[in-house]
Amino acid sequence: MIKYIAYCRKSTDEQDKQVLSIESQIEELKEFAVKENLSIVKFITESKTAKIPGRVEFNQLIQLIEAGEIQGILAWHPDRLARNSIDGGRIIYLLDTGKLLDLKFPTFWFDNTPQGKFMISMAFSEAKYYVDNLSQNAKRGNRQKLRRGDWPNKAPLGYLNNKADKTIAIDPARAKFIAKAFRLFATGGYTYVDIQRFLSQNKVFSRAGKPIHLDSISRRILSNPFYYGLMNFGGELFAGKHRPLISKELFDQCQKIVKRHSRQENSIKSGFDFLGLIKCQECGSSITAEIHTKFYPRTNNRVAYTYYRCSKKKGKCNQRYIAKTEIETQIRQVIQKVSLPQTAYKKFLLWLEK
Incomplete structure (x- = not known):
């Protein structure tokens, strides 16, 4: 007797309101199994979209079939199993190799014959077409709104999003501070x-209740034309109905400062070897560097010393300056732990020469 596994899925972002809930699918499949005299070994449920491969529970189902523990799948409809070509192809391949003997659906006919496999492949293609078309319609709808x-x-x-009339309204509690942030930065x-x-x-x-990330301040606030009345969507600008918080002149002045900061950051990185490679172990902030000069009267010489320190961008940190020589020593110690021993190094070179 064929052992069936019942698979029930409903994505949290499911657009189709006609799709049964997981609980309803389970009840439907139980009744169908009794009616068709099917042996259900296990129920697998999953709340995840099938648009892309990588569903954990679905992969477990496939592994059980490949291991020979299960020979049949019971689902409410083929689109519960796959809405992408890879997962649909895996099921059809298991049918071709004989590891999967049967598919049963209360809402779809299937027989393990060339005609049946053709019909199930068409059902998977139709399910994929549905989500692809849904995505295109959503993009088209967004552009129309813009x-x-x-x-x-x-x-x-x-x-704020006004849910009543689906417009954008000014946040009375925070708008004035966002506008002032622009004025401060423009100085x-x-x-x-x-x-x-x-x-x-x-x-x-931020929406998570945490201090706004520096990258978000630069890109999503100070470089966002939304605040002077234009909406940037996919690199294209649209005139918005919402009320601007700042003038275009103020925004343009801020962009000059943003570019200046960007040039300074690039020039700083080019002068120091380890910037962008290491982070502070205590707080996780990026590391910055400075050059300090010291005058020696006996030799009448000035000597430049490079020091690295935590930028403290994520808040308070107790780490102090550290000399470049000490950083180099620490990096050498880390590299030595993963480097090849001398004997292995020579053998590897000989192997390469062959």
Whole structure:
């Protein structure tokens, strides 16, 4: 007698309201199994989209079939099993190799014959077409909203999504601080860290309730044209209906400062060997470097020394400056732990010469 495994899936982002809940699928499959006299060994449930491969429970199902423990699959409809070509192909290949003997669906006919395999492959293709078409329709709908001046995603900080009329409204609690952050940054006397500190002091945090990441301050706030009335979507600009928080002149001035900061960062990195390679072990912040000079009267000479330190971008940190020579020593010690022994190194060279 064929041993069946019942697979029930409903994605959390399922667009099709007609798809049964997992609980309803289980009940349907139980009734169908009794009616068809099928032996269900196990129920596997999963709340994940089938648009892309990589479902944990589905992969477990495939492993059970490959191991010979299960010979049949019971599901409410073929689109519960696969909405992508890879997972659908795996099931058809298991049918071809004889490891999978049968598929049963209350809503779809299948027989393990060339005609049946053709029909199931068409069902998988149709399921894939559905999600592909859904994605295209969503993109088309977004572009239509943007042309009307409506923002289709979550509102940036300083704004709120008005669910009643699906518009973007100014956030009365945080908008004034976002606007002031632009004015402060435009003076050229404030860094990203200063802006982060200013926003945190005024209780303007990320959606997770944490201080806004420096990269988000640079890219999603200070470089976002949304704040002066334009919406950047996929690299294309659209005029928005929402009320701007700042003028275009203020935004353009901030972009000059952003570019200046970017050039400074690149020039700093080019002068120091280890920037971008290491992070602070205590707080996880990036490492920055400075050059200190010391004058020696006896030799009438000035000597430059390079020091590395924690940038403290993630908050308070107790680590102090460390000399470049000490950094080099620490890096050598790490590399030695993973480097090849001399004997293995010579053998490897001989092997390469062959």
